[in-house]
Amino acid sequence: MQLFYQPDIPEGIYFLNPEESRHCIKVLRKRPGDFIDLTDGKGSFYHARIIISDPKKCEIEIISKNNEQVSKFFIHLAVAPTKNIDRLEWLVEKCTEIGIDELSFIICKNSERTVVKLDRLIKKSVSAMKQSIKSRLPKLNEAVPYSDFVNEPFINIDKFIAHVDPTNPLSLYQAVKKERKYCILIGPEGDFTNDELTLASDKRFTKVNLGNSRLRTETAGIVACNTLNLINSK
Secondary structure (H helix, E strand, O other): OOEEEOOOHHHOOOEOOHHHHHHHHHHOOOOOOOEEEEEOOEOEEEEEEEEEOOOOOOEEEEEEEEEOOOOOOEEEEEEOOOOOHHHHHHHHHHHHHHOOOEEEEEEOOOOOOOOOOHHHHHHHHHHHHHHOOOOEOOEEOOOEEHHHHHOOOOOOOEEEEEOOOOOOOOEHHHHOOOOOEEEEEEOOOOOOOHHHHHHHHHOOOEEEEOOOOOOOHHHHHHHHHHHHHHHOOO
């Protein structure tokens, strides 16, 4: 199944943007009368017919709409951005494929990167959403200081902080309950500082481990995302 992305279908925009139009018409060689499938990234799939096969503005007619069932759980991952942008892109791509609702970037004391440009990350997420046939595009947020994020008034959200601590036997798998809203903090390669851990504890973030191995930042994010999805798939 080839899936196209047009976020403005609910607002009555029935054409593809130049990038999607070019792929549809130039690469896949679609013609007027051919059928395509789309998502708005907001929970709906569409079946459509091509009306005008313009490689810069492919016009379509919506034939049918299918609303995907709303998930009973919500995953918000807050991660310290990696120095290597390729690893950060990989994290965004794989979390989108596995299933995530929101992704924030937190600047910690030991962070190696303090600036995150969202444009390319959003493109990676869109591509992963289409490839994995999902109807919802995760929300990606601008990078903010760690303390600003932790001090946010999270309401009705189960909050966790993944931390390397041999004395803490509580794993994320053991700590979470099904069908809840989750927010989990993933630190930089140098891990969270003691002050950052204290602030998280003061704000009622539960310390958890992600297993016995010491993980890279992007690997830890994937493990957390996959763990929460697995628990809610039972």
